[in-house]
Amino acid sequence: MIPIDCQIATFACIYFTSLWLKRFFTCTACDVAREAVEVSPRVKNFKASDKVVAYLSISNGGGFAEFAVANESLTVARPPEVSAPEGAGLPVAGLIALQALTQAAGLRLNGRGPLKNILITAASGGVGRYAVQLAKLGNTHSLGADEVLDYKAPEGSALKSPSGKKYDFVVHCTRAFPWSVFEPNLSECGKVIDITPGISTVTTFALKKLTFSKKQLTPLLLTPKGENLEFLVKLVKEGKLKTVIDLKHPLSKAEDAWAKSISGHAAKSISGHATGKIIVEP
Numbered sequence: 001m002i003p004i005d006c007q008i009a010t011f012a013c014i015y016f017t018s019l020w021l022k023r024f025f026t027c028t029a030c031d032v033a034r035e036a037v038e039v040s041p042r043v044k045n046f047k048a049s050d051k052v053v054a055y056l057s058i059s060n061g062g063g064f065a066e067f068a069v070a071n072e073s074l075t076v077a078r079p080p081e082v083s084a085p086e087g088a089g090l091p092v093a094g095l096i097a098l099q100a101l102t103q104a105a106g107l108r109l110n111g112r113g114p115l116k117n118i119l120i121t122a123a124s125g126g127v128g129r130y131a132v133q134l135a136k137l138g139n140t141h142s143l144g145a146d147e148v149l150d151y152k153a154p155e156g157s158a159l160k161s162p163s164g165k166k167y168d169f170v171v172h173c174t175r176a177f178p179w180s181v182f183e184p185n186l187s188e189c190g191k192v193i194d195i196t197p198g199i200s201t202v203t204t205f206a207l208k209k210l211t212f213s214k215k216q217l218t219p220l221l222l223t224p225k226g227e228n229l230e231f232l233v234k235l236v237k238e239g240k241l242k243t244v245i246d247l248k249h250p251l252s253k254a255e256d257a258w259a260k261s262i263s264g265h266a267a268k269s270i271s272g273h274a275t276g277k278i279i280v281e282p
């Protein structure tokens with residue numbers, strides 16, 4: 001019998017080797033929208049030729065291909081009013097924007113909740129574009145829609161609202177800005193929801209909890225849910241939510257799309273940042 005530590009070491013070795021190998025074999029992109037080609041007999045709600053939008057697993061991806069395998073629980077019907085590119089923009093960016101506003105900030109999107117003042121950083125990005133529109137549905141005063149800050153200008157980099165209002169929530173969609181920049185701009189119980197959390201986010205989160213601070217910083221990771229994706233598709237169908245498309249690339253130029261996509265986060269020299277979503281079409 002293999003001793004337990006050896007088993008753990010073997011498991012760890014296999015696990016990390018498979019992770020390392022996966023880097024070379026994974027086909028990235030986890031947002032897809034088009035048509036079901038083949039459906040497993042176990043699938044109840046879809047048949048071949050149904051138009052769909054799906055979220056593929058973030059670890060496996062698979063979207064940069066002519067065919068992808070999607071799980072039924074994270075696949076939703078795409079009505080004729082929602083084009084494939086409009087649907088394809090939704091899964092990751094739309095879901096995290098929705099989760100940040102409804103789950104983390106507790107907003108109700110029926111417009112009947114109390115008026116809140118919300119700052120959305122990187123509001124021209126894929127997530128930010130959805131977050132601004134969803135925040136408006138929730139009866140909020142949303143910076144990026146009612147007021148705009150340019151982060152390259154001094155007042156913008158200080159995150160000061162032009163009207164002097166303090167923020168009840170910040171949906172933070174970029175890695176820039178430490179807590180010290182947010183804090184003076186938050187209302188008494190203001191909360192920053194950080195969807196790009198790093199070590200400093202986690203440290204500040206713990207510190208604020210331990211000191212019972214009224215102002216809070218919450219790291220947020222996507223928990224994809226089929227019902228939320230269905231809700232977003234319905235909003236697009238009703239004309240309440242738009243997918244802002246920066247550029248469409250053919251699949252043969254997926255590399256260019258990828259380069260443009262990462263330029264929003266790091267390599268600023270490539271060809272300018274995307275404004276909204278980048279779509280790859282077969």
Ligand SMILES: NC(=O)c1ccc[n+]([C@@H]2O[C@H](COP(=O)([O-])OP(=O)(O)OC[C@H]3O[C@@H](n4cnc5c(N)ncnc54)[C@H](OP(=O)(O)O)[C@@H]3O)[C@@H](O)[C@H]2O)c1
Nearest residue numbers: 096122124125126127151173174176195220221222264273
């Ligand atoms: N937590 C999760 O589960 C989750 C899920 C989805 C995405 N994310 C993360 O969320 C972030 C945003 O994603 P995305 O798809 O919206 O990215 P994106 O489309 O590439 O947008 C990035 C945006 O950031 C803006 N930006 C860059 N530096 C900035 C700064 N210093 N201050 C303010 N804005 C700045 C850019 O604006 P300009 O072009 O004007 O410079 C650009 O519009 C990414 O880091 C992504 O990894 C997290």
